[in-house]
Amino acid sequence: MTQVLGEDIESIAPEVQGSHWPIVLAIALTLVLVGLTTVLVISLAGLALALVALVAWVAQRFQGPSLVDHAPASVLNGASQGAGEAVFEAPLEVFTIQSSRWGLVWFIASEAIFFANLIAAYLYLRVSSQTWPPAGGPHLDLLFPSVNTAILLLSGIPAYYAHRAIKRGDIRGLRIGLVLAALLGAVFLVGQGYEYLTAGFTIRTNVFTAAFFTLTGFHGAHVAAGIGILLTVFLLSLRGRFSAQRNFAVEVASTYWHFVDIVWIVLFTILYLAQ
Amino acid sequence: MTGYGETVPSLRAEADVWTWITTTDHKRIGILYMVSAFVFFLGGIVEALLMRTQLAVARNTLLGPDAYNQIFTMHGTTMIFLFLMPMQAGLANYVLPLMIGARDMAFPRLNAFGYWLFLFAGLFMYSSFLIGAAPNAGWFAYAPLTEVQFSPGLNIDFWALAILLLGISSTAGAINFIVTTIGLRTRGMSFNLMPLFVWATLVTSLIIVFAMPSLTTGVVLLLVDRRLGGTFFTPGDGGDPLLWQHLFWAFGHPEVYILILPAMGVISEVLPVFARKPIFGYSFIAWSSVAIGFLGFTVWAHHMFAVGLPIIVQALFAASSMIVAVPTGVKIFNWIATLWGGQISLKTSMLFAIGFIGQFVIGGITGVFLAVVPFDWQATDSYFVVAHFHYVLFGGALFGLFAGLYYWLPKFTGRLLDERLGILHFFLILIGFNLTFFPMHLLGLMGMPRRIYTYAPGLGWDNLSLVSAVGGFTIALSVSVFIWNFFSSLRHGQAAGDDPWDAWTLEWATTSPPPPHNFSTVPIVRSRRPLWDLKHPENPDWRTAQPARDASVESKEERVDAGPRRGY
Ligand SMILES: [Cu+2]
Numbered sequence: 001m002t003q004v005l006g007e008d009i010e011s012i013a014p015e016v017q018g019s020h021w022p023i024v025l026a027i028a029l030t031l032v033l034v035g036l037t038t039v040l041v042i043s044l045a046g047l048a049l050a051l052v053a054l055v056a057w058v059a060q061r062f063q064g065p066s067l068v069d070h071a072p073a074s075v076l077n078g079a080s081q082g083a084g085e086a087v088f089e090a091p092l093e094v095f096t097i098q099s100s101r102w103g104l105v106w107f108i109a110s111e112a113i114f115f116a117n118l119i120a121a122y123l124y125l126r127v128s129s130q131t132w133p134p135a136g137g138p139h140l141d142l143l144f145p146s147v148n149t150a151i152l153l154l155s156g157i158p159a160y161y162a163h164r165a166i167k168r169g170d171i172r173g174l175r176i177g178l179v180l181a182a183l184l185g186a187v188f189l190v191g192q193g194y195e196y197l198t199a200g201f202t203i204r205t206n207v208f209t210a211a212f213f214t215l216t217g218f219h220g221a222h223v224a225a226g227i228g229i230l231l232t233v234f235l236l237s238l239r240g241r242f243s244a245q246r247n248f249a250v251e252v253a254s255t256y257w258h259f260v261d262i263v264w265i266v267l268f269t270i271l272y273l274a275q
Numbered sequence: 276m277t278g279y280g281e282t283v284p285s286l287r288a289e290a291d292v293w294t295w296i297t298t299t300d301h302k303r304i305g306i307l308y309m310v311s312a313f314v315f316f317l318g319g320i321v322e323a324l325l326m327r328t329q330l331a332v333a334r335n336t337l338l339g340p341d342a343y344n345q346i347f348t349m350h351g352t353t354m355i356f357l358f359l360m361p362m363q364a365g366l367a368n369y370v371l372p373l374m375i376g377a378r379d380m381a382f383p384r385l386n387a388f389g390y391w392l393f394l395f396a397g398l399f400m401y402s403s404f405l406i407g408a409a410p411n412a413g414w415f416a417y418a419p420l421t422e423v424q425f426s427p428g429l430n431i432d433f434w435a436l437a438i439l440l441l442g443i444s445s446t447a448g449a450i451n452f453i454v455t456t457i458g459l460r461t462r463g464m465s466f467n468l469m470p471l472f473v474w475a476t477l478v479t480s481l482i483i484v485f486a487m488p489s490l491t492t493g494v495v496l497l498l499v500d501r502r503l504g505g506t507f508f509t510p511g512d513g514g515d516p517l518l519w520q521h522l523f524w525a526f527g528h529p530e531v532y533i534l535i536l537p538a539m540g541v542i543s544e545v546l547p548v549f550a551r552k553p554i555f556g557y558s559f560i561a562w563s564s565v566a567i568g569f570l571g572f573t574v575w576a577h578h579m580f581a582v583g584l585p586i587i588v589q590a591l592f593a594a595s596s597m598i599v600a601v602p603t604g605v606k607i608f609n610w611i612a613t614l615w616g617g618q619i620s621l622k623t624s625m626l627f628a629i630g631f632i633g634q635f636v637i638g639g640i641t642g643v644f645l646a647v648v649p650f651d652w653q654a655t656d657s658y659f660v661v662a663h664f665h666y667v668l669f670g671g672a673l674f675g676l677f678a679g680l681y682y683w684l685p686k687f688t689g690r691l692l693d694e695r696l697g698i699l700h701f702f703l704i705l706i707g708f709n710l711t712f713f714p715m716h717l718l719g720l721m722g723m724p725r726r727i728y729t730y731a732p733g734l735g736w737d738n739l740s741l742v743s744a745v746g747g748f749t750i751a752l753s754v755s756v757f758i759w760n761f762f763s764s765l766r767h768g769q770a771a772g773d774d775p776w777d778a779w780t781l782e783w784a785t786t787s788p789p790p791p792h793n794f795s796t797v798p799i800v801r802s803r804r805p806l807w808d809l810k811h812p813e814n815p816d817w818r819t820a821q822p823a824r825d826a827s828v829e830s831k832e833e834r835v836d837a838g839p840r841r842g843y
Pocket of ligand 1: 575
C-alpha cells in the first residue's frame with residue numbers, strides 16, 4: 001500500500017547529525033549576561049567563546065563533500081520554487097540552501113524591524129518634545145560624517161562586485177571584492193570612533209545624545225559583524241570553497257552588507273540631515 | 276501498516292546525555308522544550324500558591340512587600356516567557372514537521388540553539404533568587420519605576436538581560452517555523468491543504484518576528500538608561516515614560532495572540548477528530564488567524580487608557596480592540612458548527628478543547644468590556660483585569676495546551692494516558708480554575724487593586740480571596756494528577772499504536788514515537804485529510820470534497836499542486 005502512495009527516500013535522507021555548537025553558543029551568550037551582572041571579564045570571555053562558536057558553526061556546514069556540484073540544473077531550479085515536492089527530489093544540501101535563502105530574508109527582516117523600532121522610538125521622543133534637540137543639545141557637524149557616509153556607501157560596490165565575480169566563477173575577483181568592502185567598512189568604523197571621541201558630548205548629556213549613541217552604536221556593531229562575515233567568507237575562499245554554483249555564503253555576506261548600508265542611509269538622514 | 280513509518284526502538288532506549296546535548300532532531304528538541312517549560316510551569320505554580328496563600332486572609336505576614344513584588348513579577352514572566360511560549364514552541368517543534376511530512380525543521384542547529392538559549396536565559400533569570408534580587412517591577416516593568424534611581428538593585432537587570440536572550444531565542448524559533456512551513460511541505464500540500472495547527476503556528480511565528488523587536492528595543496533603551504546613564508524614560512531631559520509603555524504594549528498585545536493562536540490551532544485539530552467530522556469552515560479559521568495576527572498590531576494602546584492619551588486616540592484604539600473580537604468570534608462559531616451533529620467522543624483531549632471554548636469566551640467577553648474606555652478607567656489595575664487575562668491565558672491557552680498534550684503525548688511516548696485520571700484532571704482544574712479566577716471579577720469590581728501584598732479586614736474581600744486560595748490549591752492538585760498520569764503511563768500505559776484516535780493528519784501516519792527520519796516514504800497529500808484518504812481509498816476526500824478553490828486563495832498554489840498529481 002505504501003509503495004503506491006509514496007516513494008523511497010532513504011537514499012537521499014542521511015542520518016540526523018548532532019552538533020554541540022548550538023549549546024556552546026548559547027552558553028557563550030549567557031556568559032555575556034552573567035558578566036554584566038557580576039564582573040565584566042566574564043562577558044569578554046563569553047564574547048570570545050561566542051566568536052569561536054560562530055566560526056565553528058559556519059565551518060561545520062562546509063565539512064563533507066558538496067552535493068551541489070553534482071546536482072543536475074533541473075534539480076537546483078526546481079528546489080527554488082520553495083514548496084512541497086522539490087524537497088525530496090533535491091539533494092539535502094540543495095534544499096538547505098533554498099531554505100537558507102528564506103532564512104536570510106527573515107533574519108534581515110527581523111533586524112530591519114528592530115531598527116525600525118529604534119527609529120520609531122527616536123521619532124516619538126523628537127515629536128513629543130517641546131524643543132529639539134533638548135537644552136544643551138549639540139548641533140552635529142555635517143562635513144566629516146558625510147565623507148564617512150560616502151565611504152560606507154562606496155563599500156557596497158566591491159561587495160556587489162564580489163558576488164557578481166563568483167557567479168562567473170572568478171575567485172580572484174571575489175577575494176578582491178570582499179577585502180575591499182571589509183577595508184572600507186573598517187575605515188568607516190574608525191571614522192565613527194573618531195567622531196565619537198571628538199563629539200564634545202556623551203551619552204549622558206541629554207536624550208538626543210543618548211539616542212545618537214544608541215542608534216549609531218547599534219549600527220556600528222552591525223558594521224563590525226558585517227566585516228566579520230566578509231572576512232570569514234574571504235578565509236573560506238582562500239580554501240577554495242566557492243564556485244559559480246556554490247556561493248551562498250557570498251550571497252549572505254553581500255546581502256547583509258547592503259542591508260547595513262541601507263540602514264545607515266536612514267540613520268544619517270534622520271540624525272544628521274534632519275536635525 | 277496504514278502508515279509511512281516503521282518500527283523503531285523507543286526514545287528511552289537511547290537516553291544518553293551527550294546525544295541529547297548535541298541533538299538537532301526536532302522531536303528531541305521538542306521534548307527538551309516541553310520538559311523544561313513544564314518545570315518552569317511548576318515554578319510558576321509555586322509562586323502563584325505563595326501569592327494566593329498570602330492573600331487568603333487579611334493582614335497576612337507570610338510574604339513581605341518586597342518578596343511579594345518579586346513573586347508576582349516572576350510568576351507573570353515565568354508563565355508567559357518560560358512556560359507558555361516555549362511549551363508551544365516544543366509542541367510545534369515536535370508536531371509541525373510531522374504534520375507537513377518533513378524530515379526535520381529547516382534549520383536543525385538553529386533549532387537546538389533556540390532551545391538552549393531559552394533554557395539558560397530562564398535559569399539566569401531564576402538565579403536572581405539566589406542573591407535575593409529577583410525582578411520586582413511586574414512583568415511589564417513600567418518605567419520610570421525600573422530606572423536605576425528607583426530600582427537600584429540588580430533585579431531589573433536580570434529581567435531585562437534575560438528578556439533580550441529570550442527574544443533572540445523565540446525569533447530564531449519563529450524564523451525556523453516560517454521557513455519550514457514555506458519550504459518543506461510534502462508533495463501536494465499547498466497552503467490551502469495545511470493542517471490548521473500549521474496555519475496557527477505560521478501566523479504565530481510571523482507575529483513573533485514582527486512584535487518581538489518592539490520589546491527588544493524597549494529593553495535595550497532601558498539598559499542604556501540603567502547602565503550607561505541614558506534618559507530615554509526619564510522625564511525632564513526629553514525622555515518619556517510613555518515611550519516604554521508604547522514599546523512594551525506594541526509587543527505586549529500581539530504577545531496575547533502569540534500565546535492564544537497555537538492553542539486555537541490545537542483546538543482546530545482536536546475538535547474534528549473527536550467529533551468525527553471534518554472541520555467546519557477551514558478557510559475561515561485559517562484566514563481569521565491571519566486577520567487576528569494583523570489586527571493584533573493595531574490595538575496596543577488599550578493597555579494605556581488610564582495614562583491620559585487624547586480622547587480621539589482612545590476612541591480609535593477602543594474601536595480596533597472591539598473589531599479584533601470579530602475574527603475570534605468567527606473561529607468560535609466554526610468550532611461550534613464542527614461539534615454540531617458530530618458523534619462526539621468525550622476523551623480527555625476533547626474535554627479540554629470544549630473547556631477551552633467555554634472559558635475563552637468568558638475571557639473574550641470581559642476583554643470587550645475592557646475595550647470600553649470608561650469601563651477600563653474603572654477596572655484598570657484591579658483584580659478584574661487579572662480575572663480577564665487568566666480566562667484568556669489559563670482557561671484559553673493552557674486548556675488548549677492540555678488538549679494538545681492529551682492528544683499528542685501518545686505519539687511522543689507511544690503510550691496512552693489513563694482516561695479516568697485525565698477526566699479527574701480536567702474536572703479538578705476546571706473547578707479549581709473557576710474558583711480561583713471567577714471571584715477575581717467581583718473583587719476587582721469591589722475595588723481590590725492587583726499587586727497588593729496584603730489588605731485590611733472588613734473591605735469585603737476576605738471571603739472571596741479565601742475561595743480564590745482554595746481554588747489555587749485545587750489547580751495544583753489537578754496538575755499533580757496529570758504528572759502522576761504521565762509517569763504511570765510511561766510504565767504501565769496501554770500501547771498507543773500509530774493512530775490511537777483514528778485521526779486524519781500525517782503525524783498519525785508514522786509510528787509512535789516516529790523514527791529519526793519521521794517517514795520512510797514520502798507522504799503525498801491530495802486533501803486536507805491525507806490519512807482519511809489513505810484509510811478510505813474507496814471514498815477519498817479529494818474526490819468527494821474538493822476544497823473550495825476560489826481565485827483569492829493562492830492561484831500559484833494550484834501549480835504547485837499540479838506537479839505531484841502527474842501520473843494519476
Ligand atoms: Cu491587549
